[in-house]
Amino acid sequence: MAAADPGSLDEIRALARIIDELDYYALLGVERKAQSHAVRLAYHAASRRFHPDAHRQFGEEARAAAERISKRVAEAYSVLRDPRRRILYDERLEKGGDANVRMPLVEANAEAGRRAAEDRGGKTPNGKRYFALAQADLARGDLVSATRNVFTALTFEPDNAFFKERLSELKATKK
Amino acid sequence: MAELAIGIDLGTSNSCVAIARAGGVEVLPNAYGESITASVVAFAEGGAITVGNAARANVIHDPHNTVSSSKRLIGRYFFSEEVKKARAICAYEIVEGPNHGVRIQVRGQQYSLPEISALILREMKQVAEAKLGQPVTKAVITVPAYFNDNQRQATKDAARIAGLEVLRMLNEPTAAALAYGFGKGLTQRVAIYDLGGGTFDISVLEIGKDVFEVLSTCGDTFLGGDDFDDRLIDQLADEFVAKQGINLRSDPYALEKLKVAAESAKRGLSLDDEVEIRIPDVVVGPDGKGRSLERRLTIQEYSSLVMDLIMRTFKVCDEALQQANLTTRDLAGVILVGGPTRLPLIRHAVRDYFQQEPKSDVNPDEVVALGAAIHASSLVQNSQDAYLLDVTSLSLRVGVAGGLAETVIDRNTPVPIEQTRLFTTFQDNQESVKIRVYQGESRQAAENELLGQFEFAGFRKARRGDVKIAVTFEIDSDGIVQVTARDPESGQTASTRITLSSGLSEEDLQKILAKNPVDNVVTATTPTPVQPASSRPGAAAAAVAAAAAARSSSASAAPSVAAAATATVSTAATAAAASSVVQPPRVAPTPPVAAPARVARPAPPPAPAPAPVAAAAPAIAPAEDEIEVLDEGDATLDLEIGGELPSDLSADLSSELPEELPDLPMLEPGDAEAAGGEAVLDDGPPLELDREELGGAPTAEGLDRSELEITGGYTAIPGAPAPRGDGLEVDDLGGAADEPVPLESADELFDRHRSADLSPHAASDVAVDLDVDVDLER
Numbered sequence: 001m002a003a004a005d006p007g008s009l010d011e012i013r014a015l016a017r018i019i020d021e022l023d024y025y026a027l028l029g030v031e032r033k034a035q036s037h038a039v040r041l042a043y044h045a046a047s048r049r050f051h052p053d054a055h056r057q058f059g060e061e062a063r064a065a066a067e068r069i070s071k072r073v074a075e076a077y078s079v080l081r082d083p084r085r086r087i088l089y090d091e092r093l094e095k096g097g098d099a100n101v102r103m104p105l106v107e108a109n110a111e112a113g114r115r116a117a118e119d120r121g122g123k124t125p126n127g128k129r130y131f132a133l134a135q136a137d138l139a140r141g142d143l144v145s146a147t148r149n150v151f152t153a154l155t156f157e158p159d160n161a162f163f164k165e166r167l168s169e170l171k172a173t174k175k
Numbered sequence: 176m177a178e179l180a181i182g183i184d185l186g187t188s189n190s191c192v193a194i195a196r197a198g199g200v201e202v203l204p205n206a207y208g209e210s211i212t213a214s215v216v217a218f219a220e221g222g223a224i225t226v227g228n229a230a231r232a233n234v235i236h237d238p239h240n241t242v243s244s245s246k247r248l249i250g251r252y253f254f255s256e257e258v259k260k261a262r263a264i265c266a267y268e269i270v271e272g273p274n275h276g277v278r279i280q281v282r283g284q285q286y287s288l289p290e291i292s293a294l295i296l297r298e299m300k301q302v303a304e305a306k307l308g309q310p311v312t313k314a315v316i317t318v319p320a321y322f323n324d325n326q327r328q329a330t331k332d333a334a335r336i337a338g339l340e341v342l343r344m345l346n347e348p349t350a351a352a353l354a355y356g357f358g359k360g361l362t363q364r365v366a367i368y369d370l371g372g373g374t375f376d377i378s379v380l381e382i383g384k385d386v387f388e389v390l391s392t393c394g395d396t397f398l399g400g401d402d403f404d405d406r407l408i409d410q411l412a413d414e415f416v417a418k419q420g421i422n423l424r425s426d427p428y429a430l431e432k433l434k435v436a437a438e439s440a441k442r443g444l445s446l447d448d449e450v451e452i453r454i455p456d457v458v459v460g461p462d463g464k465g466r467s468l469e470r471r472l473t474i475q476e477y478s479s480l481v482m483d484l485i486m487r488t489f490k491v492c493d494e495a496l497q498q499a500n501l502t503t504r505d506l507a508g509v510i511l512v513g514g515p516t517r518l519p520l521i522r523h524a525v526r527d528y529f530q531q532e533p534k535s536d537v538n539p540d541e542v543v544a545l546g547a548a549i550h551a552s553s554l555v556q557n558s559q560d561a562y563l564l565d566v567t568s569l570s571l572r573v574g575v576a577g578g579l580a581e582t583v584i585d586r587n588t589p590v591p592i593e594q595t596r597l598f599t600t601f602q603d604n605q606e607s608v609k610i611r612v613y614q615g616e617s618r619q620a621a622e623n624e625l626l627g628q629f630e631f632a633g634f635r636k637a638r639r640g641d642v643k644i645a646v647t648f649e650i651d652s653d654g655i656v657q658v659t660a661r662d663p664e665s666g667q668t669a670s671t672r673i674t675l676s677s678g679l680s681e682e683d684l685q686k687i688l689a690k691n692p693v694d695n696v697v698t699a700t701t702p703t704p705v706q707p708a709s710s711r712p713g714a715a716a717a718a719v720a721a722a723a724a725a726r727s728s729s730a731s732a733a734p735s736v737a738a739a740a741t742a743t744v745s746t747a748a749t750a751a752a753a754s755s756v757v758q759p760p761r762v763a764p765t766p767p768v769a770a771p772a773r774v775a776r777p778a779p780p781p782a783p784a785p786a787p788v789a790a791a792a793p794a795i796a797p798a799e800d801e802i803e804v805l806d807e808g809d810a811t812l813d814l815e816i817g818g819e820l821p822s823d824l825s826a827d828l829s830s831e832l833p834e835e836l837p838d839l840p841m842l843e844p845g846d847a848e849a850a851g852g853e854a855v856l857d858d859g860p861p862l863e864l865d866r867e868e869l870g871g872a873p874t875a876e877g878l879d880r881s882e883l884e885i886t887g888g889y890t891a892i893p894g895a896p897a898p899r900g901d902g903l904e905v906d907d908l909g910g911a912a913d914e915p916v917p918l919e920s921a922d923e924l925f926d927r928h929r930s931a932d933l934s935p936h937a938a939s940d941v942a943v944d945l946d947v948d949v950d951l952e953r
Contacts (some may be wrong), residue, residue, distance in 0.1 A: 007919070044386040044591075048562050052652065053343075057557050067591060074589035105594060106582055122215070172502065 009058050012050065016065035023093055023101040024076035042071070043077040046119060079103055084112035084161050119162035127157040134166070143174055180313035180555040181303045181340055182350070182547025185296060185330065187246040187372030187399060188514065190214045191544035192299040194307065195552035199353070202541045203306040210555045212302065213541050214372075215243040216294045218281040226298035238266030240281045242291055244401055248277050249288040249333070250326030257397060264434075266427035276679075286681055290687060292333035300339060307417055314339045316553035317543050319374040320346035320568045321394025324626045324656040331680040332679050336687055342554045344653040347371070348378035349565050350546030351512045355537055356382040357549050357561055363507035364390070366495075367542075368533070370488060370523055371513040373399035376568075378490045379499040379506070388564040392500035393491045398484060400441070400515035406480045407437040411452070411468065419466055421458055429458040433468075440472055445517045446475045478520055480876065485524045492528065499588050509533045512542055539907045565590055571624055574611035576601050580620040585649045590654065595647040597663075599640045605674070607632035610646060612658050624673050631660040633667055740876040 015022075025032055028042040048054070050069040056063045079085045085108040092100045122128035130153035137146035147170045154163045181203070182208045189211040193202045202210045208226065217230035218240045226234065234241040244261070244390050251258050253271040261797050270285065272278035295314070303311050306910040316339075327344055334341045348367035355365070361382045369376040376394040380387055411433055412423045423429040436452050443450035456465030496502060509529045515521060516539045525533050553560050566587045572580035573596070580639045584594050600608065607630050615623025636641050661668045679687070776863050 018297045040388075044383065044388065044562070047386070047564050051562055053554055054557070056554070067651075071591045071593040075594070078588050078592070104596065105585060105588065106596065109582075109585060121207070172504075 004165070009055075009062055012055065012062060012065045012069065012075060015050075016068050019072055021098060021101065024080055024089065024103075027076050027078070028070060030080075036083070039077070039080045043073065045075045046112070051130075054071075075105065078105055078111055082108075082112070083164075084115060087161070088112060088115070116162055118174070119157075119160045122153060122157060122162065122163070124156045127153045127160065129153075130156070131163065131166075143170060146170055147174065178313070178555055179307060179309065179311055179552035180315065181300070181311050182315045182317070182544050182549070182551045183296060183299050183339075184210075184317050184347070184541075184544035184547060185246065185292060185299075185333075186348070187244050187374065187401065187541075188214060189372070189540065190295055190299050192303050192539055193541065193544040193548035194303065195488040195545075195548040200545050200548050200552075202544060203303050205302045207307065212241075212298060213296075214246065214295050215241060216245070216291055217241040218284075220282070224294060227295050235428070235435060238427045240267065240280055242281065242286075245279070245288055245291045245295075247401070248279075248580075249279055249292055250323070250329035251288075253277050255315065264408075264424075264430070266431060268561065287683070287687070288334040289329050289336055289563070289679055292330060293336035296334055296337035296339060299335060299583055312338065312340055313342050313551065313555060315343045315345050315350075315547040315554065315850065316341055317345045317350045317547050317581060318654075319369075319371065319393040319396060320348050320376040320378055320393060321374060321396050323569055323624045324653070325624060326396075329656050329679070330655070332684055341653075342551055344391075344655070345547055345550055345563070346378070346392065346565055346568070346654070347543045348512065349380070349387065349563055350375050350544075350550065351510060351537070351542045352378070352380045352382065352387055353549055353561060353563065354524070354542045354546035355508075355510050356387065357546075360384065364501065364505055365508040365510055366492070366506050366529065367510050367512055368488070368492070368516065369512035370515045371399050372401050372520065375399060375488050375491060377488070377495045379495055379501060385560060386562050386564060389566045390501070391495045392566055393498065394568060395487065395491055395496040398487060400513070402484055403441055403481045403515060403518075404434060404437040406484070407440060407472075407477070408433045410480055411437070411470065414470070415457075415468055419460070421460060421466065423458055423468075426458055432457055438469075440477070441515070441518065443805075444472070444474050444477055445519060474520065481520070485521060489524070489528050495743050503529045505529075506531070510537050510542070512537075512539050514540055518648045533732050546672070565652070565654075567592070567654060569624075570616055571648055571650065572613040572615065572620070572696060573598075573648070574613060574620045574628075576849075579618055580611075580615070580623050583646075586616065590650045593647060593649045593650050595645050598644045598646055600634075600637070600642045600644075601638050601639055604636045605639065605642070606636060608644060608660075610660055611656065612648070614656070623779070626656055627658075629658070629660075631662075633665075634662040635664065653654045734836065739778050793801060799919045 019027070025034070028039065028046055030038055030042045034042070048069065050066050050073060052063050052066040052070055056064040079089050085105075087102075088108055088111050089103050092103055096172065122131045131150045134146045134149035134153065137143075137149060150163055150167045150170060154160065154167060155162060179194060179196070182193045182195070184193075190213075191202060193200060204210050205212050205227065207228065212227040213231035215227065215230040215234065217225040217237065219237075230241060231243065232553060234243060244265070247257055248261055248269070253273045254275060258269060258277055268280040270278050270280050272285070272287060276287065278287055279291060279630040280286075296314075298310055299315070314334065316330060316334055320331070331341055331344060348369045351369060352365060362384065364379065364381050367376070367378045369378070374394060375398040376392065378392040378652050379390045381390055382388075408424075415421060415423050417594045423433055430455050436454050440450050440452050452468065452470045452472055454468040458466050458467045459467050506529060509525060509531060511525065511533045516525070516533075522533060523843065529649055549561070550563065551832035552558075567584060567590050568586055570582050570586045571584040572582050575581050575598075581596075583596055584592055598608070607743070609628055609630050611620070611628040612626045613620060614626055617623050617856045631644060634644065643663055645661045645663050649657045649663065651657070651661075709742065791852065
């Protein structure tokens with residue numbers, strides 16, 4: 001069995017003290033450009049280190065601190081694991097300031113929803129055109145052509161999360 | 176002696192206890208060698224209480240005083256659909272308790288649901304203690320993943336009453352995954368398909384090294400093996416009416432016999448393609464002669480009765496996969512949990528849906544308890560060999576102006592979690608706000624489960640919108656919710672704990688702990704001497720089915736010769752008095768996993784005190800006052816109806832359930848005004864449609880009339896179409912004070928939904944799934 005590696009009491013106390021100044025990346029200990037898989041592994045590692053259950057023997061204070069950190073870790077993961085929420089969070093961090101290191105999940109959700117609605121259908125003339133072609137392909141059941149057209153649409157709108165999702169979906173379907 | 180902590184799977188139909196020690200993890204069998212114990216409590220005359228399989232055997236003779244499937248009622252409101260359904264089919268009396276809670280009345284005494292569950296937990300604790308030879312005080316207890324906070328709290332209360340310290344409340348599918356993957360060094364994604372007696376859960380997990388991460392979980396707390404039985408009961412009863420003109424549903428004894436027969440038939444059908452249902456003298460006709468029910472049932476017939484229920488589980492599976500952003504192809508395994516999943520019918524459907532054979536090396540009855548035991552052991556020993564990263568299965572919401580409920584924490588968010596939102600006052604000079612907390616997936620407050628409410632006061636009086644109130648919502652690792660309100664200006668913090676609307680108060684709990692009803696429990700640590708068969712009710716009529724029952728009971732492993740003898744005797748009595756499912760002779764090659772039909776299990780001997788003699792006569796020739804033919808389905812209508820519902824609520828419900836109307840207590844006129852004109856549903860958007868689509872979530876909103884007080888500015892204008900009275904508006908965090916909630920416009924919702932039709936993945940955060948169509952009417 002892999003040995004657990006709970007964080008030390010000092011580490012937990014220190015972290016609990018400065019937690020409001022840490023952004024989600026710092027908290028999980030990943031780079032800003034970390035892949036989603038790395039984010040997940042970091043979440044697992046952080047959960048291991050700060051799991052309140054792993055600090056029962058240190059008494060109530062340590063447990064409470066660990067609980068506090070665990071909650072923030074879960075929050076960080078909730079935001080960073082979702083590509084759309086993560087984009088929003090990155091924008092927030094760009095603004096700077098302590099108030100922006102946290103992002104309420106509801107806000108992230110609503111905003112991500114708004115963005116998704118904007119993304120759908122496309123934002124540039126060419127993006128729109130090729131995505132419409134892809135939809136027509138799909139209606140005919142031509143997955144190959146649909147994939148190609150979504151790919152083309154993405155070259156015009158590389159940031160369109162909606163297109164990206166469609167593309168990965170199409171790829172998965174073809175498999 | 177090393178400190179031991181057990182894992183308890185507290186199930187709707189059966190419970191199971193397990194322990195993990197140095198030697199490995201194992202189920203602790205009860206005194207009769209059975210690994211699972213029926214979650215049934217029988218109250219005998221004279222105050223003796225029996226729990227377990229002995230109690231289950233009692234249900235036919237004394238249905239009024241035998242409580243089964245109580246888990247379906249725990250943590251529910253009296254007016255909820257589930258309770259209504261239970262009142263129609265349960266012979267024991269279900270009455271309304273304080274704050275619209277549920278109480279069970281047996282032998283003139285009222286028990287709360289946590290008290291009933293405590294009796295079962297206490298029994299499991301004693302089973303463990305007898306086996307381990309030392310006291311046990313700590314446990315991990317499992318609950319369905321889809322249990323809401325009310326249900327979790329109530330279960331926690333039950334443990335406390337039973338004298339158990341709950342180390343952790345674990346979601347059943349998560350426990351199952353732990354038992355399945357623990358120590359195997361797996362790295363894979365699995366789905367846990369958990370169909371229990373009363374609930375259905377599906378969880379998708381990623382197992383990696385020592386981490387068990389729940390990616391998503393969905394469920395239906397109104398769907399379980401009991402519903403399968405109900406279908407068959409209805410079918411049999413309908414046929415009986417057509418043939419004999421007698422309604423079995425109005426006779427509690429006959430109904431219990433039907434229930435036993437339906438369950439046995441279900442079990443029989445997991446072994447064979449055809450069973451014979453035979454209930455001799457199921458009821459006494461007007462001519463004083465007994466009428467029997469006999470029928471062959473094929474697996475095809477059964478399948479057509481329940482297939483829609485099975486399909487309903489797959490709708491939930493769709494949702495879970497969508498939330499996890501996965502397809503069935505991404506799963507490396509499917510694990511079946513719960514007795515009903517033994518049905519080949521379900522196994523095949525699951526195989527077709529997931530496009531793979533479900534794992535067969537998992538015992539669906541024991542896997543949850545085993546997982547709980549593993550977790551219990553790692554908690555008590557501080558050896559963190561496995562980390563469980565679970566999610567919350569229901570969205571947490573707060574009531575805001577306009578009868579809406581704003582999401583604060585979405586479902587499938589990892590726990591533990593904490594979120595703070597800023598709110599503002601709704602009226603000038605408002606003195607207090609009422610904070611209502613809900614769980615559920617509807618934007619309409621009334622369609623979610625009300626967890627509780629509290630009032631926050633003491634902030635400065637100011638114009639509406641000027642005062643900010645920070646409300647913090649926490650969900651801990653047990654899935655228990657805590658809410659705190661704070662005034663950021665003064666730093667003053669409100670009385671925080673949610674007062675449960677239907678649960679037990681701390682005071683109630685203390686009272687219960689003081690009187691300790693569990694002391695009466697007849698413990699079944701050693702099998703008691705066999706009673707002569709002739710003293711058993713129904714034994715006279717035993718002849719018919721005895722042979723078949725005895726055959727299968729002797730086939731099942733009995734702990735000792737004495738117990739085996741007991742088994743034959745009491746089984747014969749049971750089977751004859753109730754029913755028996757006679758399987759075709761070619762039953763021989765019984766797969767080892769499948770438990771023998773329950774009717775034929777070695778039933779423990781009756782406890783010394785509670786000899787159900789009183790019930791003997793009714794079982795065969797019902798006394799007139801006991802069985803009077805009431806209207807269909809109203810076997811328990813002799814209930815007193817206490818408490819009041821708001822009239823507008825009953826009116827609302829009546830449009831949907833006209834025949835239920837007489838059941839609904841009406842609000843006295845004037846109460847609405849007394850409540851400060853705080854209209855409950857009158858300002859609500861068309862609710863009927865939504866409720867139907869959302870599976871009839873119990874309408875909890877605003878029912879806590881008794882506690883309602885007139886406070887604050889918003890109630891000062893009686894008669895005014897006071898918006899909801901929550902007195903809260905969501906303040907856009909840090910934004911313009913009066914900007915309303917980040918509302919999704921109807922268009923947007925529609926738009927998003929439409930895109931969901933195109934591709935399931937786009938809908939991952941659509942909060943209102945308009946496609947869910949859950950049929951509760953049945």
